[in-house]
Structure formats: C-alpha cells, structure tokens
Amino acid sequence: MNAKRVVVIGAVALGPKVACRLKRLHPESDVVMVDQDEYISYGGCGIPYFISGDVSDVKELMSTSYHMERTPRFFEDAKGVRVRTRTRALSIDRKAKTVRVKDLRSGLEEDLPYDRLVLATGSEPNRLSIPGVDLPExxxxxxxxxxxxxxxxxxxxxxxxxxxxxxxxxxxxxxxxxxxxxxxxxxxxxxxxxxxxxxxxxxxxxxxxxxxxxxxxxxxxxxxxxxxxxxxxxxxxxxxxxxxxxxxxxxxxxxGVRPKSNLAREAGLVTSPRGAVVVNRRLQTSDPDIYAGGDCIEVLHLVTGKPVFFPQGSLANRQGRVIGTNLAGGFATFNGVVGSFSIKIFDLAVASTGIPLHTALNEGFDAARALVVQADRAHFYPTQDLMYLEVIADRKTRRVLGAQGIARNGDALTGRINAIAAMLPYRPLLEDLANMEVAYSPPFASALDIVNAAANTAENILDGINRPVDPEEFEKCFLDAQADDAVCLDVRGPANAAPFVAYFGERWLNVPQETLKQRMAEVPRDKRLFVLCNSGARSYEALRQLETAGLCEAVNVQGGVAALKKSGLLELDHEEDTTE
The missing domain is CATH 3.50.50.60 (FAD/NAD(P)-binding domain)
Known part of the structure; x- marks a missing residue:
C-alpha cells in the first residue's frame, strides 16, 4: 500500500464513503477531504422532503442513523479523516502530485500533496439560457x-x-x-x-x-x-x-444535471463526449493514481452495453466502497448498472429498472411491452391494491430489457422492481421471469405473482396468441375516432358494463366472457373488435374464444378498464369492481 496521503475532492456522498472505507482498512493513511460548500455528507435525495416538511430539520439530512451530525469534527474524531470545508480545488498538477486549493474564507491558496487522488466532484445543474434566470426568485x-x-x-x-x-x-x-x-x-x-x-x-x-x-x-x-x-x-x-x-x-x-468534470479535463484526464470522467472497472481514471466516482463519471449500462450517465446517491456510495478498497491495496470492481429508479409522487409510487420501450427501440431492439394490472397481494386480502406493471422484452431473443410500474403500495412495487433488477445483469429471458420464485403469503403476494403474470402475458404477446393495444391506441382508434367499424366488446358483468353501454350505444357491446361461447352469434363479424375487461385477463380468454370462432380482427385492450380510468380516458361517473 503506497497511498499514505490521499486527497478527496468532494465531501457529499462518494467522498465520505471512500475516506471512511480506506481508514477502516488502512488506519495509518492520511486522508483529507476538501469541499467548497459549508454543508457536507448530506442526503441530497432528501431535499424535497425537507422542503415539504416531512423532514423538519435540515440537520436530519446530515445525521447518521444513530443521530450524530456528520460535521468536520465528527469525521476527524470518529473516522480519523480531516475535512476542509469552504475550500475550493482550483487545479491538479499530476506531475508534482499536488492539488491547488483556495480557502474561500481567507482567500489563501496552497498546494496539497497526494499519493492518490479521488475526484468526487459530483454534478452541476444544467443552466437555462434565458433572460431573467439570475433573478433571486x-x-x-x-x-x-x-x-x-x-x-x-x-x-x-x-x-x-x-x-x-x-x-x-x-x-x-x-x-x-x-x-x-x-x-x-x-x-x-x-x-x-x-x-x-x-x-x-x-x-x-x-x-x-x-x-x-x-x-x-x-x-x-x-x-x-x-x-x-x-x-x-x-x-x-x-x-x-x-x-x-x-x-x-x-x-x-x-x-437535469451534467457531470462536474472541469478539474479532470483541465488536468488532461480523459473525459467522454458527455463531459464525464472516463474510468475503468476499478474506477481509475486515465491516470492510475487518480480515481473518480459518483455523479462526475459515466458507467456501463448492463442492458444496452453502452456508457450511461446515471447520477444517484446510492450508486455513489457503492462506488465509494470500491475506491476505498482499491486505495487500501485490494482489488474491487464496479461492473455497471441496470438503471433502477424509484420515486414517490403524492400517493403513488413509481419505479423502473432496465430500459423503457422507447429507449429499447432507439437502441435497436425489436422490443414489445406487456402491461398487467393485478392486485399486489392476494385479491381477498384486505389491504390489497392494484399495481400497474409493465415488462419490456426483445421479440427475437425474448430477453427481458426492463420493467416499470406504479402503485399505491410503494414497498410492494419496489420489491418487484428490485427483484427484476437483480436478474437483469444476467440477461434473463421471459421464461426466467415467468418462473421467478417469490415468497408467497396472501398478505404479501398472489399465488401467481404479478411479475410471473406480466412475463406470461409478454410470452403470449410474442407468441401471437395475445394481440394487444395500449390505452393510447384505444383512445385514438375508438374513443376519438368515432368510427363505425370499431366496436368495444366488454366481457365484464352487466352491472359494470351498463354505464358504458348507455353512453356509447351500439358501439359498446356487453357479452360476459363466461357466456361468450353461447352468444357468439351476437358478436359482429364485420367490425374491428376491441375486447375489454377490468384488467386484461378475462379479455384475453375472450380473445382466444373469438379466434377459435374465426373472428381474428379482435384485439385485447392492455390493462383494461383499470388502465383506461387510471389514464383519465374513461371518466364516466361509475365505480366498478376492478378485480377479475
């Protein structure tokens, strides 16, 4: 281990993780962090919750899980790491192995020597180029x-x-x-x-x-x-x-934000066309004595196989451990990301992993998606609620490319997305997802989990036995077009269908799926049929029955009435059962 002196530029997420990991593995190292701001080692992702009032005191964003505020004194006393706040790094002299810094309080400049240097400079907001952007409001x-x-x-x-x-x-x-x-x-x-x-x-x-x-x-x-x-x-x-x-x-x-990489670029380190610092799997830059991680670098996207800028605090923490291990003489690598994401918006959780359909198509995949609406636990369990889950897969290889969803029960949604995310680096097929094992119990999942159901639906679509249309296409071809050749075949019960039959008239035909075989003569053969149920399950059964009867112009509305209502496309004043 030659890194006796380590300078870390940046002290928000990656920097503290690097410094503390190194000091645990190699206590005799002299580690100093410099940051131009007064506040350090805070949870930036918690800022909206501080503004909303969910987090009452800004110090909570800078505290440990045991309620110690992460101040410079805390790092020095508890971690053995020196911290210099309000100190700006001006330049890097790679030949002399020094960093020129300026104390923003006193204006004094000095050179900090290093054996190894870590760039944790993060990102900076994209700036609007419009009049008035500099107003204090x-x-x-x-x-x-x-x-x-x-x-x-x-x-x-x-x-x-x-x-x-x-x-x-x-x-x-x-x-x-x-x-x-x-x-x-x-x-x-x-x-x-x-x-x-x-x-x-x-x-x-x-x-x-x-x-x-x-x-x-x-x-x-x-x-x-x-x-x-x-x-x-x-x-x-x-x-x-x-x-x-x-x-x-x-x-x-x-x-949006962009990598803050001016120090690296001015020091002659290799940067990408996007402006990010280029690193290898050990998170070394083009200078092996300088490491970088967090929001100032690009990483490999394990689905597309291309570099991606993916700024996330959780990512910075994992990369910080890798760098700290390597500085201590170990060999650790960061192999890439699958792009997992989650957010809470009012009462909804939103989560995704991998790539969405539009990205998959842009990347050259022959991609398709399957949308499933299903209870997030057993349909009879009192706290169940609907989850809207979409799986994206490549038609030719059946490789799973991504998944995304929304739900009111956020833990249930993120649990499913995280399970799929864990599989994506290994290039899973739809068959793998269809057979993915879950810990089943009615309070937590259905006997056939929504992940399995989504994969099954995607397989049926790729096999050509489920011909879907999205709610958006249903809107364009049925709700907006008012075309005489389009009929919605509602295979739900009469009570659920009645308001729609009354509103749309002859264009909305109600034949419950369990009676469809006996009432096939009522189904028009000269119309384009949009088959609809509450969530898409019964309408798929009906679609198979119609095809057997020779009615092949029928398509299945993905997500059913639940998806249409959630999208604001069916606003009739009627509440119906959305289970199958």
Whole structure:
C-alpha cells in the first residue's frame, strides 16, 4: 500500500464513503477531504422532503442513523479523516502530485500533496439560457443551501404561486413538496410530451400526470420557458413561455444535471463526449493514481452495453466502497448498472429498472411491452391494491430489457422492481421471469405473482396468441375516432358494463366472457373488435374464444378498464369492481 496521503475532492456522498472505507482498512493513511460548500455528507435525495416538511430539520439530512451530525469534527474524531470545508480545488498538477486549493474564507491558496487522488466532484445543474434566470426568485434546488433558501421564502409567506421548469424526478418531487403541505399553487412546464420522459413510457407517465393533476398540480407539456421578468402586480414574476404567460413568486429550475468534470479535463484526464470522467472497472481514471466516482463519471449500462450517465446517491456510495478498497491495496470492481429508479409522487409510487420501450427501440431492439394490472397481494386480502406493471422484452431473443410500474403500495412495487433488477445483469429471458420464485403469503403476494403474470402475458404477446393495444391506441382508434367499424366488446358483468353501454350505444357491446361461447352469434363479424375487461385477463380468454370462432380482427385492450380510468380516458361517473 503506497497511498499514505490521499486527497478527496468532494465531501457529499462518494467522498465520505471512500475516506471512511480506506481508514477502516488502512488506519495509518492520511486522508483529507476538501469541499467548497459549508454543508457536507448530506442526503441530497432528501431535499424535497425537507422542503415539504416531512423532514423538519435540515440537520436530519446530515445525521447518521444513530443521530450524530456528520460535521468536520465528527469525521476527524470518529473516522480519523480531516475535512476542509469552504475550500475550493482550483487545479491538479499530476506531475508534482499536488492539488491547488483556495480557502474561500481567507482567500489563501496552497498546494496539497497526494499519493492518490479521488475526484468526487459530483454534478452541476444544467443552466437555462434565458433572460431573467439570475433573478433571486429563480432557484435550482441542487444543494442544502438552495433548499434552505426555498424553504425560508415559503415559511415567510413570500410564495403563493410556484413554477417548476422540468417534469423529471426532481421536478415532480418538488411539485408535491410545494403543493401538498404548503398549499402553493404549482405549475410544471415540460418541453417533452409527458412527465418523467426519460424513465417511463407514455402510458404509465399519463397515469402519473393524471394523479398529479388530481392533487392540484397544473401540468403543461410541449411547452418551453422563454423569459422571466419582474411583475409589478400581485406576483413577483411573469414567466413567458411558448404558450403564453404564467405568474409566479418562485421559479424552480429542474432541467437535469451534467457531470462536474472541469478539474479532470483541465488536468488532461480523459473525459467522454458527455463531459464525464472516463474510468475503468476499478474506477481509475486515465491516470492510475487518480480515481473518480459518483455523479462526475459515466458507467456501463448492463442492458444496452453502452456508457450511461446515471447520477444517484446510492450508486455513489457503492462506488465509494470500491475506491476505498482499491486505495487500501485490494482489488474491487464496479461492473455497471441496470438503471433502477424509484420515486414517490403524492400517493403513488413509481419505479423502473432496465430500459423503457422507447429507449429499447432507439437502441435497436425489436422490443414489445406487456402491461398487467393485478392486485399486489392476494385479491381477498384486505389491504390489497392494484399495481400497474409493465415488462419490456426483445421479440427475437425474448430477453427481458426492463420493467416499470406504479402503485399505491410503494414497498410492494419496489420489491418487484428490485427483484427484476437483480436478474437483469444476467440477461434473463421471459421464461426466467415467468418462473421467478417469490415468497408467497396472501398478505404479501398472489399465488401467481404479478411479475410471473406480466412475463406470461409478454410470452403470449410474442407468441401471437395475445394481440394487444395500449390505452393510447384505444383512445385514438375508438374513443376519438368515432368510427363505425370499431366496436368495444366488454366481457365484464352487466352491472359494470351498463354505464358504458348507455353512453356509447351500439358501439359498446356487453357479452360476459363466461357466456361468450353461447352468444357468439351476437358478436359482429364485420367490425374491428376491441375486447375489454377490468384488467386484461378475462379479455384475453375472450380473445382466444373469438379466434377459435374465426373472428381474428379482435384485439385485447392492455390493462383494461383499470388502465383506461387510471389514464383519465374513461371518466364516466361509475365505480366498478376492478378485480377479475
């Protein structure tokens, strides 16, 4: 072990993990962390919950599980790691093995020598290039200081209306934080045609959008912000967009982040076209004495086989352990990610792993998806609730490429997504997912778990015996088109179907699936049939019966009435049983 002196630039997530792991394995190492901010080693993912009030004190984001605040003194006394806050790293001299730093309090500069150097510089927010972006009411919530500034404005009663630019994860979380507890009139403007555009496919994203709107958040898609200016009226600002003007007292810019790699680049280290520091599996840079991890690097995506920028605090912690082990003379590797993600938005949990359908198609996969709506535990258990789970697979190889879902019971959803995520690095097939073993008990799962059911459904689709249409296609071809050649065949019970028959008339035919064989003569043979049930299970049975009878123009509406209602496509004033 030659790393007697280790300098770590950055002290939020990766840096502390590296330093503490190294000191545990090699206590005699001299380790110093430098960070330009005052606040260190905090849970950045908890910032929306601090703003919402779920986390009452910002110190809770900087505390250990045993309620010790992670201050510089804590690291020195408990971990043996020296910390220098309000200290900016200016440059790296790789030949001399020194880091030039500046004390932001005193203005003094000095050189810190190192045997090994760790870059934990993280990411920085993408910046809007529009007039008014520098106004004090326009804030990018990227660190503790900015979070405190937002919460102070709210607590002082200075914010009645807020505008969030960007409907990604942080934007959606901030929408909840502002509107749920504080009652702030909140608008989200997104340039894409859906919320969560990178991680979700359109169908589930539409369900999330409807839920947010039901909670009072205004969502404006396909819209860009052009300028922000002072408002002399009741609100502090006027925000000009491509669709008009919006008044706001606070604007939160949430348009993503990029790797903060200027130090590495200026030192001559290899960076990617995206600007991330390039590392090997041991997380070494192009200089073997310099390591990097966290939000400033790219990693290998184990589904696409390509580099991906995937900033996550949990990822930084795992990478920190790898770097700490290698600094201590061990051999540890970080092989890549499958892109797992979860978020809470009001009463909904949203989670995904792998790649969504639109990404799979862009990457050249011949991909298909299967949407299943099913109870997250035994249908007879009192606390069961519906889960909407989608599986993406390649048609040619039947390889599982990803999964995503939404549910009210977040633990149930993330448990399923995590199980699939654990399989993805090993390139599982649909058959593997269909036979995946779960710990079954009625309070926790169905006898045939929703993961197994989703894989079975995907197999049926790929085998051509289940011909699905998504709710969006049903909307376009049936709800909006008003075409005479399209009929919805509702195979639910008469009580559930009656309001729809009354509303759509002859275009909505109700024949319960258990009577379909005897009533086949009632089914028109000259129409395109959209077969529908509550969730898609009985309608699949009906589809097979229709095909046997020679009616091959029928298609199965994925997710059934449950998915259509969750998407806001069927808004009739009627409550029905959504179990099968």
């Amino acid at each position: 326009v804030i990018g919530v990227s660190n503790i200081a900015s979070a405190i500034a937002v919460k102070e404005r709210i607590a002082k009663g200075q914010v009645n209306k807020a505008l969030i630019i960007g409907a990604g994860a942080i934007g959606c979380e901030m929408a909840e934080a502002l509107s749920d507890l504080w009652g702030i009139e909140t608008t989200v403007v997104e340039i894409a045609d859906q919320v969560l555009p990178i991680v979700l496919d359109r169908g589930l994203a539409r369900m999330v959008q409807k839920h947010m709107e039901e909670k009072g958040v205004s969502i404006r898609l396909r819209e860009t912000v052009k300028a922000i200016r002072r408002n002399g009226g009741t609100s502090a600002l006027t925000v000009a967009t491509s669709q008009g003007e919006i008044e706001a007292d606070l604007v939160i810019a949430s348009i």
